Amino acid sequence: MSKSIENLKSLRERIKKSTEERANLQHSKGKLSAIERINALLDSGSFSPILSHITPYGSTFDSQKIDQLGDGVIAGYGTINGRGVIVFAEDFTFMGGSMGVAHLNKISRAIELAVKMGLPVIGLYDSGGARIQEGVHSLTALGGVFYNNVMASGYIPQIAVIMGPCAGGACYSPALMDFIIMVEKVSYMFITGPKVVKSVIGEDKTPDELGGPTVHATKSGVATHIAKNDLEALQLVRKLLSYLPNNALLDPPFIQTNDPIDRVDAELNQFIPEDQRKPYDMKVLINRIFDKDTFFEVHKDFAQNAVVGFARLGGYSVGIIANQPKFLGGVLDIDSSDKISRFIRFCNAFNIPLFTFVDTPGYMPGTKQEYGGIIRHGAKVIYAYSEANVPKITIIVRKAYGGAYIAMCSRLLGADVVYAYPTAEIAVMGPEGAIEIIYKKEIEATPIEERQALIERLVKEYREKWANPYEAASKGHIDDIILPEETRSVLYKALLKLSKKKYEFYLKKKHGIIPT
């Protein structure tokens, strides 16, 4: 064997040994190593690395310093269920996974490759942050990653998995991507760490209290999913990708399910309470209409008064947006508006048809919401629905009042087909509020002891006249009034009819100004 071949073989042998030793450090913290994560994510044996011999900024190749090869991040090409993806994984065991110039430029290179080839990019983050030793150079390279994330946004799906620390400016790379999955116990994300927070504003919080997975999944909405461990997180990525196309020019993959499309679900006719004040679980309705076991929820624990997620209908990938009467009556507030509008824009970018289920008493009242800017947040829902040009199908389940009726993908915002259940009430406001305004004088002129009876009679009349789907249908706001039991087949037919929908582009402009 020639000397050069022998040299490479021995180098590889030492790299392998070093990798195994360092993997043990990760295992002791309940984490997998970078390469183990990549192998668990991708189809077996499909990984092909890029820039694996790159060394840290300012250093040269040194055969004694094996661990610095790759500069703390592994990147490359591989497949998931046979479809190509680009992946990069930070290696916490080299300088705490810190982001040096070479490390960051490699991530940028990976994203550029993903864009060129039109493949999804998956980032596995486990890093202490920008590498202080490389000073402003590492910041420059970090800016380059942000820029690439933004340029890729809306063209290829970008998925971030936070599998360790992610702090300071480094948070913004995942934040610019489409989904963030955080791993329980080992991950946290914050712009300013606990020590600085304590010294600057006196708040004494642990990393987990400040930016652990629960905080981001329930309160901030930064995380779209939580996983129990590394393997579960990587399985979530594989599952999520099954609903998405590789890029914005393609349709999402069709995956046949064995749920018959003409399945009638007679029990659904009794499911929605006639009493408009009674809550129910919207997720039950969703699960029973779409293909069995295909509903994949996004932002499950954040703003639970709305439900968003992917599912399949007759094998086609679809996006679902719904109000959730079980939480806060299904009211629209700041967080649920953000959740809904972001999901709509993602689906629209990747050619995923939208199904909207409406049952909301309206926008949430009060100073907390007004001061927080419910006007500009709520406006996003209207903006996102109007802008979306994928097939838009709306089902008015029960309450659709006022501005919230318009916002939840009404005909006016370009819904292609609108259905209503017989329980639907479409009106400017609920009967009780409405008659108090319309019949203010009559009510005041009635003796107090007779008022209750008068109000009850007026509410009943109002409900019969306005609070039903027939008036709205007679004016063309609704295409058909359907029985809950037949929803599945009705929606499937609507989806097929719209599958050839031509996307309209109106005015040439750089981009609209979405309220934020």
Place this chain on the structure above:
Amino acid sequence: MKEVTSPLSGKVIRINVKVGDKIDENTSVLVLESMKMEIDVYPEFSGVVKEIKIKEGEDIESGQVLMIVE
């Protein structure tokens, strides 16, 4: 000791738990009437009800303490 607070203002129409009950994130501890809806209130944590601070029929404010949980 943790506090269950009201997510919004409204009238308490039903209290579903009593002192000593074990509750968790999926327990509807009480039902509020607000925005013409019956709204279940769920705690953000699990524990045992130590004290109930409100009565049925009472009007409450957003953020008001409803229960003390241990």
